[in-house]
Amino acid sequence: MAGKQQERVNVEGHELTLTNLGKIIYPETGTTKAEVLEYYAAVAPFLIPAAANRPVTRKRWVNGVGTAEHPGQVFFQKNLEDSAPKWIPRTAIQHSDHTNVYPMVNNLATLTWMAQIASLEIHVPQWQVDAEGNPLRPDRFVLDLDPGPGAGLPECVEVAKLARSILQDMGMEPVPVTSGSKGIHLYTGLEGTLKSEQVSAFAHELARALESDHPELVVSDMKKSLRHGKVLVDWSQNSGNKTTIVPYSLRGKAHPTVAAPRTWRELSSSTLDHLDYTAVMKRVKTGKDHFAPISSRHLPPHGEYTDDDDGAGARSGSATRERVVTVENRLAKYVGMRDPEKTPEPFPASSAAFASPTSKGSSSDQPKPGDPAQPGGIFVIQEHHARRYHLDLRLERNGVLASWALPRGIPESPDRNNLAVHTEDHPMEYADFAGVIPKGEYGAGTMTIWDHGEYTCEKWRDGKEVIATLTGQPGGGLHGTKRLALINTGDRWLIHLMKEQPGGRLRKGAASPPGKVAPVGASKPAVPEPMPNYTPMLATSGTVADLRGDDWLYELKWDGIRAIITGTDGRIRLMSRNGNDLTATYPELTDRSCWPDGDFVADGEIVALGKGSRPDFGRLQLRMNLVKTADIERARASVPVQLMLFDLLYDGGRDLGGLPFRERRERLSAFAGRLRAGCPLHLSAVLDHDVEDLMTSAAELGLEGVMAKKADSRYVIGRRSRSWIKLKLEQSQEVVVGGWRPGAGARNGTFGSLLLGIPEGGKLHYVGRVGTGFKEWQLRDVMEKLEPRLTADSPFADIPREDAAGARWVDPELVAEVTFGEWTGPGRLRHPVWRGWRPDKSPEDVSQPN
Numbered sequence: 001m002a003g004k005q006q007e008r009v010n011v012e013g014h015e016l017t018l019t020n021l022g023k024i025i026y027p028e029t030g031t032t033k034a035e036v037l038e039y040y041a042a043v044a045p046f047l048i049p050a051a052a053n054r055p056v057t058r059k060r061w062v063n064g065v066g067t068a069e070h071p072g073q074v075f076f077q078k079n080l081e082d083s084a085p086k087w088i089p090r091t092a093i094q095h096s097d098h099t100n101v102y103p104m105v106n107n108l109a110t111l112t113w114m115a116q117i118a119s120l121e122i123h124v125p126q127w128q129v130d131a132e133g134n135p136l137r138p139d140r141f142v143l144d145l146d147p148g149p150g151a152g153l154p155e156c157v158e159v160a161k162l163a164r165s166i167l168q169d170m171g172m173e174p175v176p177v178t179s180g181s182k183g184i185h186l187y188t189g190l191e192g193t194l195k196s197e198q199v200s201a202f203a204h205e206l207a208r209a210l211e212s213d214h215p216e217l218v219v220s221d222m223k224k225s226l227r228h229g230k231v232l233v234d235w236s237q238n239s240g241n242k243t244t245i246v247p248y249s250l251r252g253k254a255h256p257t258v259a260a261p262r263t264w265r266e267l268s269s270s271t272l273d274h275l276d277y278t279a280v281m282k283r284v285k286t287g288k289d290h291f292a293p294i295s296s297r298h299l300p301p302h303g304e305y306t307d308d309d310d311g312a313g314a315r316s317g318s319a320t321r322e323r324v325v326t327v328e329n330r331l332a333k334y335v336g337m338r339d340p341e342k343t344p345e346p347f348p349a350s351s352a353a354f355a356s357p358t359s360k361g362s363s364s365d366q367p368k369p370g371d372p373a374q375p376g377g378i379f380v381i382q383e384h385h386a387r388r389y390h391l392d393l394r395l396e397r398n399g400v401l402a403s404w405a406l407p408r409g410i411p412e413s414p415d416r417n418n419l420a421v422h423t424e425d426h427p428m429e430y431a432d433f434a435g436v437i438p439k440g441e442y443g444a445g446t447m448t449i450w451d452h453g454e455y456t457c458e459k460w461r462d463g464k465e466v467i468a469t470l471t472g473q474p475g476g477g478l479h480g481t482k483r484l485a486l487i488n489t490g491d492r493w494l495i496h497l498m499k500e501q502p503g504g505r506l507r508k509g510a511a512s513p514p515g516k517v518a519p520v521g522a523s524k525p526a527v528p529e530p531m532p533n534y535t536p537m538l539a540t541s542g543t544v545a546d547l548r549g550d551d552w553l554y555e556l557k558w559d560g561i562r563a564i565i566t567g568t569d570g571r572i573r574l575m576s577r578n579g580n581d582l583t584a585t586y587p588e589l590t591d592r593s594c595w596p597d598g599d600f601v602a603d604g605e606i607v608a609l610g611k612g613s614r615p616d617f618g619r620l621q622l623r624m625n626l627v628k629t630a631d632i633e634r635a636r637a638s639v640p641v642q643l644m645l646f647d648l649l650y651d652g653g654r655d656l657g658g659l660p661f662r663e664r665r666e667r668l669s670a671f672a673g674r675l676r677a678g679c680p681l682h683l684s685a686v687l688d689h690d691v692e693d694l695m696t697s698a699a700e701l702g703l704e705g706v707m708a709k710k711a712d713s714r715y716v717i718g719r720r721s722r723s724w725i726k727l728k729l730e731q732s733q734e735v736v737v738g739g740w741r742p743g744a745g746a747r748n749g750t751f752g753s754l755l756l757g758i759p760e761g762g763k764l765h766y767v768g769r770v771g772t773g774f775k776e777w778q779l780r781d782v783m784e785k786l787e788p789r790l791t792a793d794s795p796f797a798d799i800p801r802e803d804a805a806g807a808r809w810v811d812p813e814l815v816a817e818v819t820f821g822e823w824t825g826p827g828r829l830r831h832p833v834w835r836g837w838r839p840d841k842s843p844e845d846v847s848q849p850n
Contacts, residue, residue, distance in 0.1 A: 287440025
């Protein structure tokens with residue numbers, strides 16, 4: 001493409017003419033339109049789930065972005081132009097005094113069309129539209145961390161980590177995105193139950209809380225005059241009328257940077273910077289989408305979704321001007337998320353396959369009393385061994401297979417309903433599909449047929465309810481015929497096993513994995529319970545003060561990789577916290593002869609030991625992300641790993657998750673006694689000591705800290721809980737106070753932060769500023785000590801201009817102590833917190849550790 005000026009292409013059955021391919025879009029880097037098109041084609045599988053079913057506002061640079069000194073002209077577009085192809089998904093949104101028709105990026109063809117007309121930036125709201133074009137409640141929450149003059153990415157990272165801590169305490173795990181402009185966007189998923197005004201109010205309150213706790217670093221007011229040296233926590237983008245640049249979108253800057261999803265480990269790097277399009281293209285080749293926890297986590301009511309590899313569903317609509325979804329492009333969502341050159345999944349032969357058949361009748365027709373049952377058709381239930389195991393239920397309907405993912409299978413009794421995730425329609429050819437979807441592709445994993453046959457339809461109300469009787473194969477997973485209901489409760493779908501079954505009775509045990517959880521105190525069943533699909537329970541950060549009043553058990557905290565270990569008669573399987581299969585990567589842990597016989601599920605941590613036999617996460621990184629057998633064997637020889645076991649979830653045919661932690665530990669001890677000697681498998685011991693003594697011992701051993709777990713706590717699958725508290729060791733440092741920055745708001749008249757240093761060559765080496773950890777009474781106490789020591793000259797040799805702006809200097813005579821997270825590259829304290837004065841120390845006693 002790069003060598004041509006014009007080319008006619010077919011994208012997903014749509015003809016497009018790409019023109020001026022050699023045109024320079026980014027003059028400072030020489031990036032051409034052809035390269036822009038190539039970039040958007042590469043990131044489409046990641047960008048589309050993040051943008052799908054959301055009205056798009058575009059920023060276009062038809063003559064290129066220009067240079068930093070002479071920016072190009074930008075056009076801001078909401079309405080879809082009349083000349084746009086008719087097949088582009090779109091939705092009409094009613095505003096207060098007018099209606100706009102917005103495009104939606106639901107497929108590669110639309111994304112290619114936008115790139116062709118130089119719509120470089122794609123902005124979307126935090127809400128979607130349903131299948132009828134009606135706006136839904138927001139399913140995302142975003143904070144835009146925007147650095148003011150004198151601040152930059154390092155300060156944004158500090159604020160992001162502070163916000164993350166608050167959100168994690170609320171059970172939310174944010175995903176950071178370097179915006180490609182100046183700052184960081186911080187996303188979390190929502191359940192779609194709150195109005196935009198409520199989400200916006202929550203965001204505003206969170207921004208104010210951050211500002212109150214860290215006035216020297218955070219500002220929540222939009223006034224530019226207040227932002228010098230601080231990070232604005234822009235909460236306003238949660239308004240229903242606001243949009244945010246979609247992750248993976250290019251930026252119209254002098255350099256072709258990208259709004260790029262990042263990991264928290266990346267944010268801790270001293271070399272963190274915004275990524276350009278070439279770097280992002282390399283990242284997506286790995287198949288890893290760091291934004292997937294947001295783009296695929298929530299399922300809005302009445303929507304249509306794209307089946308993904310954990311049954312969660314990434315949304316992808318297929319609208320037309322008249323309706324958001326039409327029969328003509330019901331499979332466009334399916335096609336848009338898959339590449340026929342890379343996946344063995346079946347594809348419709350042509351657009352003719354989208355035509356609406358008439359053999360099944362109208363989807364809205366309902367039988368009248370006395371009428372025979374509506375025609376049904378074929379069904380298939382597929383077993384999907386992907387990032388997370390689940391079943392996929394597909395029912396023939398109007399020429400396609402209407403589909404639901406079943407993360408916990410089909411209920412075993414009418415007393416329990418299971419989640420059903422409504423996914424995108426699949427082609428009829430999918431009813432016979434079994435195979436391996438390659439790693440890196442959408443829905444990667446092994447697909448097998450669990451059962452198939454025919455069904456009769458009792459009721460079908462689109463988007464609301466389906467009742468059908470399925471007749472499977474002899475020996476199939478259904479064990480015969482089952483009458484099932486799929487019910488939309490308003491915020492999710494459920495699958496229900498009807499009480500009245502063909503033949504008038506239920507066959508117990510006829511349904512599918514992942515199974516049920518035994519009630520606490522239940523006796524051991526005569527028939528083994530199905531093995532549930534476990535994802536790790538997560539701990540909450542805390543302090544020793546959080547442990548009062550409860551019966552806690554303590555273990556050392558291991559600095560490694562969390563793993564769920566599943567044992568069957570044939571193999572051992574290791575799964576990471578986020579559902580990645582680690583089995584091949586750590587072969588020394590998967591020798592079946594090392595483990596006890598029988599089926600089991602255990603929880604533990606993979607560690608690599610360094611000096612002094614201490615866990616060394618840096619060494620463990622040498623074992624990560626290896627694929628080739630030869631590479632794994634070489635790394636295994638130089639960096640052996642150990643597995644520390646700390647929980648037992650399934651054993652002896654019984655789900656143990658509902659038992660108290662103390663009882664699970666007793667069972668784990670007995671289980672560990674059956675491990676083969678000489679294997680790298682160990683029991684993480686419960687330590688019967690005072691927790692403060694344990695923290696001291698952990699510090700002496702160079703460990704991360706201590707894990708505290710309530711003795712009566714149950715195992716909460718896949719959720720963060722305060723029943724498990726992680727007590728991380730903090731570093732402390734003595735410092736000399738060399739000045740302060742005046743406070744504002746609640747601290748007006750005192751200080752916003754103290755400027756800290758360590759004596760070096762007759763001056764202070766600047767190590768940062770501290771504004772947190774002070775009690776109200778300490779504010780005046782600090783000022784009483786500092787004001788008599790005011791001086792005209794700075795005692796610092798190297799304080800940055802932005803930190804020195806507006807500062808008041810003092811003679812460097814007073815010593816204090818702070819705790820902090822780590823030392824950064826320039827020798828600065830990260831996240832310092834005030835502990836108090838050290839009157840027993842003089843400045844000469846203060847030094848930075850080697």
